[in-house]
Amino acid sequence: EVQLVESGGGLVQPGGSLRLSCAASGFSVSSTYMNWVRQAPGKGLEWVSVIYSGGNTLYADSVKGRFTISRDDSKNTVNIQMNSLRTEDTAVYYCARAPGVSKWFDPWGQGTLVTVSS
Amino acid sequence: DIQMTQSPSSLSASVGDRVTITCRASQTISTYLNWYHQKAGKAPKLLIYAASGLQSGVPSRFSGSGSGTDFTLTISSLQPEDSATYYCQQSYGIPYSFGQGTKLEIK
Numbered sequence: 001e002v003q004l005v006e007s008g009g010g011l012v013q014p015g016g017s018l019r020l021s022c023a024a025s026g027f028s029v030s031s032t033y034m035n036w037v038r039q040a041p042g043k044g045l046e047w048v049s050v051i052y053s054g055g056n057t058l059y060a061d062s063v064k065g066r067f068t069i070s071r072d073d074s075k076n077t078v079n080i081q082m083n084s085l086r087t088e089d090t091a092v093y094y095c096a097r098a099p100g101v102s103k104w105f106d107p108w109g110q111g112t113l114v115t116v117s118s
Numbered sequence: 119d120i121q122m123t124q125s126p127s128s129l130s131a132s133v134g135d136r137v138t139i140t141c142r143a144s145q146t147i148s149t150y151l152n153w154y155h156q157k158a159g160k161a162p163k164l165l166i167y168a169a170s171g172l173q174s175g176v177p178s179r180f181s182g183s184g185s186g187t188d189f190t191l192t193i194s195s196l197q198p199e200d201s202a203t204y205y206c207q208q209s210y211g212i213p214y215s216f217g218q219g220t221k222l223e224i225k
Contacts, residue, residue, distance in 0.1 A: 058212050098209070104152040106173065
């Protein structure tokens with residue numbers, strides 16, 4: 001079964017750092033595009049970052065220079081290092097696979113909540 | 119950046135009704151348009167990919183159409199379990215973007 005499980009969320013102070021992890025099963029993260037998408041409380045979905053099968057990475061302007069997406073092929077995980085966190089980064093963070101040539105997102109993980117607050 | 123605009127923002131319909139949600143892109147995106155629904159407290163789930171492809175396991179009452187800038191999600195006969203928020207998403211270009219969502223309530 002293809003599945004994604006996120007971990008690493010929690011409460012962090014503004015300016016702090018947090019590292020989220022997304023563990024995949026049923027497929028290899030190195031063979032596809034992997035994304036992070038976030039959802040602030042009561043709000044819509046916002047794409048955050050992608051890592052391509054070749055290793056290239058891209059980011060939303062809102063996180064560029066602060067977040068870094070990476071992949072550990074030996075553990076079959078995708079991670080996102082979040083630095084210089086702001087209150088507006090508070091959200092549920094989902095990882096999602098983009099398996100098709102048209103890059104739709106399926107499946108999604110269950111999400112992990114990041115709260116940035118003093 | 120490509121902006122996605124959904125309408126309506128919310129709607130209420132009865133079991134058995136035909137429901138249509140529209141999504142408009144700020145520039146042409148061919149058929150790089152996907153639909154998801156999200157139930158309260160859950161992760162989004164893919165319904166329709168590439169504008170009209172029905173994801174495996176999704177009931178056939180869901181259908182999608184459109185190309186270019188204008189797209190439609192149709193539920194042919196609304197069921198109680200279809201109560202959710204529906205999002206369109208363009209995967210034509212980075213940054214991938216979502217519509218603001220349509221909250222569907224069952225009367």
